[in-house]
Amino acid sequence: MKTLNLLTLTVVTVTLLTLTAQAGILGSPHDFHSRSWNNDPANPATVCSVCHTPHHADVNAGPLWGHTAISATGWKMYANGVSPGANIKYTPAAAPNASSLACLSCHDGSIAVNAYGGAVGTEFVTNSAAISENNKDLTHSHPISFTYQPLVGTGPTQDKWLFDSSSPVLAPDANSPGFVPGNDMTVRGFLLNAQGNVECNSCHDVHNQEGSPYNIVNNPKLVKINGTQAGVGSLLCRSCHNK
DSSP states (O other): OOHHHHHHHHHHHHHHHHHHHHHTTSSTOOOOOOOOSSTTTTOOOOOSSBBBBSSBTTSSTTBBBOOOOOOOOSOOOTTTTSTTTOOOSSSSOSSSOOHHHHHHHTTTTOOOOOOBOOOSOOOOOOGGGGGTTTBBOOOOOOOSSOOBBSSSSSSTTTTTBBOOOOOOOOOOOTTTTBBBSOOOOOOHHSHHHHHHHHEHHHHEEEEOOOOOOOOTTTTTOSSSSSSSTBBBBOOOHHHHHHO
């Protein structure tokens, strides 16, 4: 009986989390449920199925990943001597980590948005939303898939121009309504993943769940911290960078 109750509680919890995620995605840039190519355009519940699947998921990409994934090989990463003006203290990763690869599976521009469920797909991300323009070049974008290492000692991989990961992020003030704070509003809790890495979802809330809400004029890119604090912007940048 205890096992059954635990299983029931787990199913209810997952269902509630799924419904919450659906509510955030509906109406956001990641809402594809009503597209003609969706398997059930009239059903808002299909908003998740473009990216996720409950069965036979790709374990090398995002959670329950069901979209066609991009290869982890052949990437040109942000690095000193390659990216203009770069002065990084860490060793760049050879390729984006899984969570960022999930984003790049559409935003590289080489794999169709509707390439899921066995379909090749016909709709591609283009223009400003295409990050690497089909050539796996990330040398001109903010670096990703590295461990956030502010200055703690004198090690060569530590950066004195980064705030400690226990520092609070700079949430916008009342002039930017709608901000949804996370449970942990430190750099570590709000902007880094469980491994302490910077990934695409460090800056963007892909499910429109927390941080600054989607707005077609003020926040069309689902930036996690958007708005002003005491009239000063660039809060996302200044939460990490001690400049």
